[in-house]
Amino acid sequence: MDALAGLLEGPRARGAFMIRACFEPPWSVRIEDRAPLTVMLMVRGEAWVLPDAAEPVLLRPGDLAIARGPDPYTCADDPGTPPQALILPGAECSYPDGRSLNGSMDLGVRSWGHRLDGSAVLLIGTYLWQGEVSGRLLDALPPLLTLTSEVWDCPLTPFLMEEIGRDEPGQEVVLDRLLDLLVIAALRAWFSRPEAEAPAWYRALADPVVGRVLRLVQDDPAHPWTVASLAVKAGVSRAALARRFTELVGEPPMTYLTGWRLALAADALRDTDDTLEAIARRVGYGSAFALSSAFKRVYGVSPQEHRGRAAEVRA
Known part of the structure; x- marks a missing residue:
């Protein structure tokens, strides 16, 4: 086994939280779920990822971001838009004042936000538990890494868009494996980049x-x-x-x-x-x-x- 293969064996989703998020400006979602790893793939429109302790990053169509927990961050149409929803541990959702959203932003099977034809669409996959991602892999990653469409081309996007809305037997397992494959493909591309801060070993x-x-x-x-x-x-x-x-x-x-x-x-x-x-x-x-x-x-x-x-x- 080569070293990179050994490192990338880490992601093994089990019942991961996967949604298609569809928004119309102005929108902003605060993420405080403490999840070990979250992947955001921009399908349509633009979105800002705003870590609390780092510079904001703008995602355009085809761009991907991977956020390493447990630090919180915000996703929004603009850095100045105040949060309208809060994502908590266990994929619980509430208003910023603590009131439950009560499914008011549900748009169907694994779809969430304002409207399905929203101008901004992201595919989001979250590993909910520490055991799903090896500590060695997490230690090798920065708090937020990004890949633009200029440096990588994700072949999984059409397949993910089709599968994330399906509600068939075994669909959860299909999506888990697709999430693993997406992360592996993204990290392999990232580790090949000169700016990647690979672990010392x-x-x-x-x-x-x-x-x-x-x-x-x-x-x-x-x-x-x-x-x-x-x-x-x-x-x-x-x-x-x-x-x-x-x-x-x-x-x-x-x-x-x-x-x-x-x-x-x-x-x-x-x-x-x-x-x-x-x-x-x-x-x-x-x-x-x-x-x-x-x-x-x-x-x-x-x-x-x-x-x-x-x-x-x-x-």
């Missing part, structure tokens, strides 16, 4: 020494690696590897290895029914107890609690 893959070590660790996390054994594989001294790895990646080799193993374990707990013992062996821990101790120290919850929360999301 990703940039370090280009280094002939550290890149080789990273690939060894990523490809075979269960191997009993030590700094000494990795240094032999890389053809440098133990001290030289430790110094160079820490300088380029931002953490020592064994710290990175631990994080990688636990990230793989977290995904396995979420996506499989394998026993904790089997997962521990697969990611390089000698026993379920050893994995459980390390997992709780880093994630703050036990593996069983992590699995239970993932099951609640799927339910």
Whole structure:
């Protein structure tokens, strides 16, 4: 598996919140849902995305924005338009004063706003739960990234426009997979851009020494690696590897290895029914107890609690 493929394995929507938002000026929606990741694809018209702590961004037809939570932001026809609606956790909607919208802006199946033929139309997909997007991917992203139609062409837009309004058996799963595919396509395009702030370990893959070590660790996390054994594989001294790895990646080799193993374990707990013992062996821990101790120290919850929360999301 190449490094980018490993990173992009992260998005796995389950019952994601997806809507077609259709507006007529003046309009403004305040988003305070604390969702880990939200994708906005501009289909028609223009919209401003206004983060609280960053410069506003104007979206035109074909442009895409990805907002990383939990920080709030506003979408509007103009930066000066005051919010008319508030999006809260769990896809709850209210007026800014707290009164419920009570479905007053519903326009049919997964459509919301003023009118279906509104001058501004956005396709919005939101991952509602942290477990749906890997922490490694979230850490690699800025609070708000954008791709304009000048640097990428989204082939999914017509298909998304058609599918988002369907109400058929299994439609939720279809939309989840389409959202995952949209995010993967967008992030692959973004990571290829010179302005992309890729994580340190990703940039370090280009280094002939550290890149080789990273690939060894990523490809075979269960191997009993030590700094000494990795240094032999890389053809440098133990001290030289430790110094160079820490300088380029931002953490020592064994710290990175631990994080990688636990990230793989977290995904396995979420996506499989394998026993904790089997997962521990697969990611390089000698026993379920050893994995459980390390997992709780880093994630703050036990593996069983992590699995239970993932099951609640799927339910």
